[in-house]
Amino acid sequence: MAERCAVIGVGQTHHKAKRDDVSIAGMVREAAKAALADAGLTWSDIDAVVIGKAPDMFEGNMMPELYLAPALGAVGKPMLRVHTAGSVGGSTALVAAHLVKSGIHKRVLTVAYEKQSDSDAMWALSVPQPFAAPLLAGAGGYFAPHIRAYMRRSGAPEHIGRMVAVKDRLNAIRNPYAHLHLPDIDMKTVEESMMLWDPLRYLEACPSSDGAAAMVLAAEDSLSGGFPPAWVHGMAMRSEPTMFAGRDQVNPQAGRDCSADVYAQAGITDPRAQLDVAEVYVPFSWYEPMWLENLGFCDPGDGWKLTEAGATAFDGDIPWNPSGGVLSSNPIGASGMLRFLEAAMQVRGQAGEHQVDGAGLALGQAYGGGSQFFAMWVVGSDKP
Amino acid sequence: MSPAGRTVRPVSIASFAQMQNVRRDDEHNEVEMLMPVVAEVFGTIGITKDDVDFICSGSTDYLIGGPFSFVMALDAVGVWPPRAESHVEMDGAWALYEAWTLLQEGEVDAALVYSFGRSSLGDLREILTLQLDPYYLAPLWPDTVSLAALQARALIDSGTSSEAEFAAIAARSRKDALANPKAQVAGDRSVDELLRDEYVVSPLRRHALPPITDGAAAVVLAAGDKARQWSDKPVWITGFDHRMETHSLGARDLTSSPSITKAAEVAGVHDGPVDVAEIHAPYAHQEVIVRRALGLDDSVRINPSGGPLAANPLMSAGLIRIGEAAERIRSGEARRAVAHATSGPCLQQNLVCVLEGGA
Numbered sequence: 001m002a003e004r005c006a007v008i009g010v011g012q013t014h015h016k017a018k019r020d021d022v023s024i025a026g027m028v029r030e031a032a033k034a035a036l037a038d039a040g041l042t043w044s045d046i047d048a049v050v051i052g053k054a055p056d057m058f059e060g061n062m063m064p065e066l067y068l069a070p071a072l073g074a075v076g077k078p079m080l081r082v083h084t085a086g087s088v089g090g091s092t093a094l095v096a097a098h099l100v101k102s103g104i105h106k107r108v109l110t111v112a113y114e115k116q117s118d119s120d121a122m123w124a125l126s127v128p129q130p131f132a133a134p135l136l137a138g139a140g141g142y143f144a145p146h147i148r149a150y151m152r153r154s155g156a157p158e159h160i161g162r163m164v165a166v167k168d169r170l171n172a173i174r175n176p177y178a179h180l181h182l183p184d185i186d187m188k189t190v191e192e193s194m195m196l197w198d199p200l201r202y203l204e205a206c207p208s209s210d211g212a213a214a215m216v217l218a219a220e221d222s223l224s225g226g227f228p229p230a231w232v233h234g235m236a237m238r239s240e241p242t243m244f245a246g247r248d249q250v251n252p253q254a255g256r257d258c259s260a261d262v263y264a265q266a267g268i269t270d271p272r273a274q275l276d277v278a279e280v281y282v283p284f285s286w287y288e289p290m291w292l293e294n295l296g297f298c299d300p301g302d303g304w305k306l307t308e309a310g311a312t313a314f315d316g317d318i319p320w321n322p323s324g325g326v327l328s329s330n331p332i333g334a335s336g337m338l339r340f341l342e343a344a345m346q347v348r349g350q351a352g353e354h355q356v357d358g359a360g361l362a363l364g365q366a367y368g369g370g371s372q373f374f375a376m377w378v379v380g381s382d383k384p
Numbered sequence: 385m386s387p388a389g390r391t392v393r394p395v396s397i398a399s400f401a402q403m404q405n406v407r408r409d410d411e412h413n414e415v416e417m418l419m420p421v422v423a424e425v426f427g428t429i430g431i432t433k434d435d436v437d438f439i440c441s442g443s444t445d446y447l448i449g450g451p452f453s454f455v456m457a458l459d460a461v462g463v464w465p466p467r468a469e470s471h472v473e474m475d476g477a478w479a480l481y482e483a484w485t486l487l488q489e490g491e492v493d494a495a496l497v498y499s500f501g502r503s504s505l506g507d508l509r510e511i512l513t514l515q516l517d518p519y520y521l522a523p524l525w526p527d528t529v530s531l532a533a534l535q536a537r538a539l540i541d542s543g544t545s546s547e548a549e550f551a552a553i554a555a556r557s558r559k560d561a562l563a564n565p566k567a568q569v570a571g572d573r574s575v576d577e578l579l580r581d582e583y584v585v586s587p588l589r590r591h592a593l594p595p596i597t598d599g600a601a602a603v604v605l606a607a608g609d610k611a612r613q614w615s616d617k618p619v620w621i622t623g624f625d626h627r628m629e630t631h632s633l634g635a636r637d638l639t640s641s642p643s644i645t646k647a648a649e650v651a652g653v654h655d656g657p658v659d660v661a662e663i664h665a666p667y668a669h670q671e672v673i674v675r676r677a678l679g680l681d682d683s684v685r686i687n688p689s690g691g692p693l694a695a696n697p698l699m700s701a702g703l704i705r706i707g708e709a710a711e712r713i714r715s716g717e718a719r720r721a722v723a724h725a726t727s728g729p730c731l732q733q734n735l736v737c738v739l740e741g742g743a
Contacts, residue, residue, distance in 0.1 A: 002489040023519055049628075055451035056473065061522075062446040062514040063473055066728040069628045076646065079628040079733065080482065083445075083473040085452055091470055095482060102488035118518075127450040239439075239469035241459055254466035369455055373469075 004220045005100040006229035007344040007379060008107075009039025015179040015211035015329040018117040024059060025071035028113045031212035031334075032072055035109065038350075039216040039225040043073030046216070047105035052082040052092025052112040053333030054368075057124035059115055072111060084237070086139075086281070086368025088112065089213065089336025090375030093364075094235050096217050097377070101232075106222040112337035113212035114330075121208065121332065140205055140284060142370060144197035147286040150250045151199070154289070156304035158199065161285035162190040165204045165327060167313055168282065172324025174314075174353035179209045179329040204285035204327075211331030213338045220383075230344035233361070233384045234265030235377040242372050249371055255294040258374040259365075263296070266361070266378040272297045272311075275378070276359040277319050277346045279339040281366045283326045288312060292320075295365065314354070322346070322354040336366025340377055347381045395487045396611040396618040397739065398494070400707030401425040402601040405568040405695035408504035409598040414443075414453060417600045418460035418500050425496070425602040429614040433461055436604065437492035439469040440483040442476035442499035443699050446511050457500060475499065476601060476703030477664075477725030477735050483605050484624055493608045500600035501699035508596055508698070515728060517631060528729065529593065533585035535638040535730045536669040540587055542639045547587055550668040551578040554591040554693055557668075561690025568695040569595045591693075592668035599697025601704045619710040623651030623738035626725075631732065638730050644677035647736040648722075653678060656740075659718035660685045662705035664725045666692045673731060674724055684722075688712060702726065706737050713741040 011034025013019065019027055028051075036042060049072050051065050061067060065074075065081040072079075084091040089112040096110035114121075122138040150156065169185045172178035185203065193202040216225075223229050238258035241247070259271070268274045280295070282288045289303030297318065298306055306312055312320035321327070323342045326335045343364035345351045351359075361380045367373060401424035403417055426432055433439075439461060443454045454471045463469060472478050476499025483495035512528035539545045552575050561570035573591075581589035604614070611618045627643035629636060648654070661684050665671040675686065687693075689708040692701045702725025709721040720740045727733040 002491060055445050056514075057445060057451050059518070060514065061518050062511065063444060063727070064518075065473075065628075066515050066732055067517045067631050069733075070630045070632070074628045075630045076643070077628060078626050080478060081473050082470065083454070084471050085455060095470065095485075098482075098485050098489065102485045104485055104488060124451050129448070129450045237468050237470055238466045239458060239463050240466040241462065241464055242455055244464065252466075257466045369452065372455075 002101040003103050004384065005097045005217055005232045006223060007215050008218045008223055008225045008229050009035040009041065009216035010341045010345055011035030011038060011214045012177050012338065012341065013211045014177050015209045015331055017208065019115065019210035024115050025068055027115060027210065028068055028111050028212045029071045031214040032109060032111050035214035035216050041216060041224060046073060046107055046109045048078040048099055048108050049074040050080045050082060050092055050096040050108060050110045052088040054086060054088055054114055055124055058121050058332065059118040072109065084368060085373050086332065087336050087366040087373040087375040088368065089334050089338065090340050090364065090366030091237055093215060093337055093340045094237060094375055094377065097232055097235055100217050100219050107216060107218045109214065109216055111212060111214040112334040114332040114334055115210045116208045116331065117210050140197040140200055143284055144200055146249050147199060147284065150286060150290050153250060154301045154304055156289060159187065160289055160304045160307055161199065161204050162187050163307055164282065164285040164288040165190045168321050168325045168327040171314055171322050171354060172328035175323045178324040179207050200284055206283040206326045206330035209329050209331040211329060211334050213334040213341050215341055227348040227350045228381060230347045230379040231383050233378045233380045234262040236261040238374045240372045242370055250290060251294050251300060252371050254372060255367065255374045258376050259295045262376045262378055268378065271295060272318050275318060275361050275363050277322060277356040278363040279323060279342040280320055281326055281336060281339055282321060283330060285327065288320060319356050322356055336375060339366055340364035344379050347379050392622065393488050393490060393607055394620045395484055395605050395607045396615060396620050397603055397706065397710035398606040398611060398614040399425045399429045399604040400710055401428065402566055402704055402707065403599050405566055405597045405599045405697055407568060407596060409502065414457045414500050415460045418457055418498060421600050421602045422460050422498060425604055429604065431614065436494040436496045437468065438483055438486050438495040439467055440479040440495060440497050441471050442474050442479035443501060444473055446514060447501045447503060447505055447698060449506060461496065475699050475725050475727055477706055478626065480603055480703060480706060481624060481626060481735065484621060487605060487607045493606060493610045495605045496602065497605060498602040499700040499703050501697055502598045503596045503698045504598050529588065530585050531633065531729045532667040533588045536587050536667065538638045539669050539672060545669060545672045547579065548575060549672060550592045551575045553668040553671050554578055557687055557690050557693040560688055561694035564689050564694060566695065567690045568597050570690060570694060588667065594666040594692045594696035597695050597697040599695060599700050601700040601707060603703060603707055617714055617741060619713045620740050621737060622740045625650035626735035628733045633730060639673060641673050641677035641731055641734060644674060644734045644736065647734055648678050651736045651738050653722055653736060653738055656720050658684050658720055658722050660688060660709060660712045660721040662689060662691065662709040662723045663687055664692055664702045664705045666696050668693060670731055678722060702735065709739050713739055
C-alpha cells in the first residue's frame with residue numbers, strides 16, 4: 001500500500017544567462033537551501049537526495065552527483081542520479097516521490113539543474129553519433145518540422161506562436177526568478193525578431209539559462225513548513241521509441257497515455273474544467289497548442305483556438321505557465337522540475353504575483369528527447 | 385526492516401542475463417549488444433516485455449562520447465505501445481534499486497532492469513577523470529588508476545594489507561573465472577608469479593587492475609504471484625541500501641568505507657549468515673576494504689564468478705554482482721548472499737543488496 005506524498009518545500013535560483021558568481025555546487029546548494037528553509041528543515045532532516053540533469057556533456061562533468069554530494073548534504077545518505085533527457089526535471093521529482101510513496105524514506109530532497117554557461121548545449125547535442133543521422137541544429141531545428149506539421153494538420157494561423165511568446169514573457173514579469181523579463185514585448189517585436197528555424201523566430205524560442213530547482217517531498221506523518229503541503233494526486237512517466245514508421249511526433253501516444261494515467265489516479269475526467277492551472281514544458285511557442293491537444297484540454301486540432309481565445313492567459317479559464325514557463329527560463333535539466341515546482345507553489349498559495357486565485361489542483365508536465373519521454377504529476381491542496 | 389521501520393515487500397530476482405564480456409566489441413552498437421541480453425532475460429522465464437510494468441536502465445553518456453546514449457538503447461526493448469520507463473546515469477545496480485522502490489509500493493509487480501557500456505570506445509583511464517570536481521581536481525587530470533594506487537598505497541601504509549594479498553585476490557579471482565563462461569580474463573597463475581608483474585602505477589601491478597570491458601546485463605524483478613509463477617526457486621531481495629561519501633579524496637580515510645558499513649547495517653547483512661558475497665571491487669586492494677566494511681569473515685566465499693577482476697563492464701559490473709549472487713542461490717551453492725556495487729573514485733558511493741533463497 002503506497003503512502004501519501006506531499007511537497008513541503010520549494011526553492012529555486014534566480015535564473016540567468018550566466019551565474020558566474022557561483023560554482024555548480026554553489027548553484028544547486030542555493031536552490032536546496034531555499035527548499036529546506038521553505039520546509040523549515042535543516043540538512044540533517046533529509047533522508048535521501050535525488051538529483052537530475054540533462055546530458056553530462058552540457059557541463060563536461062561525468063556523473064556530477066559524485067562531486068555535488070557534499071554540497072547537497074548527501075554524504076552518508078542514499079543519492080540517486082536521474083537522466084531522462086528534457087523530461088529529467090520531472091522524472092527526478094517522480095523518483096523522489098516514489099521513495100516517499102514506497103515508505104522507504106520520510107523526507108527526500110530532490111534537485112535539478114543546468115549551468116548552460118559552463119558549456120555549450122548546442123555543441124553537446126550535435127556530436128556525431130555512429131549509425132545515426134547528425135542533428136547539428138540543436139533542439140529548435142529538430143522540433144521546427146514537427147511544428148510545421150502541426151500547423152498544416154490543424155490549420156492554425158501563423159500568429160498563434162507569437163501569442164504564446166508574448167503571453168509567457170508577460171507572465172514572467174510577475175515571477176522574480178524568471179531569466180527573461182521583457183516588458184516591452186508584443187506581437188510585432190516577436191514577428192520582427194530573427195528567424196531561427198522556420199517557423200520559429202528568436203523570440204519564440206527558450207533562452208539558455210543557468211539555474212537550479214529543488215523540492216522537499218515528505219510522507220504524511222512528516223509534514224512541516226509554513227505553507228500548506230501540495231499533495232501528489234497522480235504521477236506517471238511514459239516513453240516511446242524515438243523513430244518508427246508512422247510515429248505521430250506531433251501528438252505522441254506516450255504523452256496521451258501519460259496524462260490519461262495521471263488523470264485516472266487524480267480522478268480527473270475533464271482537465272480543462274477540473275484543473276485550475278497548468279505548468280507545461282513549452283520550450284518553443286507552438287508547443288502550447290500542441291500540448292493542449294496532447295494533454296486532453298481540447299479535441300485534436302483545437303489547441304490553437306484555446307490559445308487564440310485567451311483561455312490559457314493569466315486571466316483565462318485555464319492559465320498555462322503563469323510563471324513564464326520554459327520560454328522565460330530554461331536551465332534545461334531544471335526546466336521540468338520547475339514545472340512540477342510551480343504547480344506545487346500554486347496549490348500551496350505561495351506563487352506571489354503570479355498566483356492563480358484559489359488554485360486547488362494543478363498539472364506539472366515535462367517532456368524530452370524528440371517528444372518521446374514524458375513525466376507528469378497533478379498536485380492539489382486537498383489530501384487525496 | 386528499512387530505516388523507517390517499514391516491512392520490506394519481497395521482490396525476487398526472477399531472471400538474469402549478461403553479454404559475453406569482451407575487451408572490445410567492434411561489431412555491435414549498444415542496441416545490438418542489448419537485444420540478445422534482453423531476449424534471454426525474458427526468454428529464460430518464458431515472458432515478454434508485455435509482462436513487466438516498468439523499465440529502468442543505467443548507463444553513461446561519456447562512454448559513447450555523445451548525449452542521450454540511453455535513448456536509442458531503449459530500442460533493444462521496443463517500447464511500443466509506450467511504457468513506464470526511467471533511466472539513471474549510474475550503474476545498473478542503482479537502476480535495479482529504483483525499480484525495486486517502485487515495486488515496494490505494491491501497485492505493480494514486475495520490472496525490467498538493464499545496463500550497458502562500451503568502455504573500449506575511448507581512453508577510460510582519462511574519461512573517468514571527468515567524474516572529479518571540475519574546478520579543483522579534474523583540471524589536474526589525475527587518472528583513475530593513479531587514484532586507485534593512492535588508495536592501495538594508503539592501505540599498505542596502514543599495515544593491514546600487502547601487495548601479496550592483492551596478488552592472492554587476483555589469483556583467486558582469475559582462477560574462479562575459469563568456470564565462468566562469460567568472463568573476459570581467466571587463468572591460473574601463482575601469487576609468486578603475479579608478484580613478478582610490472583607495476584602499472586605503484587603499488588598496483590598489472591594483475592591488480594580490472595580489465596577494460598564491453599558488456600551489458602539485464603535483470604527481471606518480480607513480486608507477488610509473478611515471483612512464484614516465474615521461478616520454482618525464487619531468490620528474494622531481503623535488504624537493500626546505498627550510501628554516498630564525500631568527494632574530496634583528501635577528506636576521506638581511503639582505507640575504510642563508512643558508506644558500505646552503513647549500507648550493510650541498513651540492509652541487514654548481519655541478520656543471518658552470509659554464504660557468498662559478490663563484491664564490485666574493480667581493483668584487487670578494494671576487495672580488502674569492501675570485505676572489511678561489510679564485516680565478512682573468512683568463511684564467506686568472495687566473487688565465485690571471478691568478480692570485476694575477470695570482467696568489468698562499466699555501468700553493468702554492479703548489476704552483474706547482484707545477478708551472479710542470485711545465481712549462486714538459485715543453483716543451491718548458497719542460501720544467503722550479499723551483492724555490492726560501487727561508483728566514483730576510490731569507492732565513493734556504494735550499494736549493498738542482501739539476497740536469500742527459500743519459500
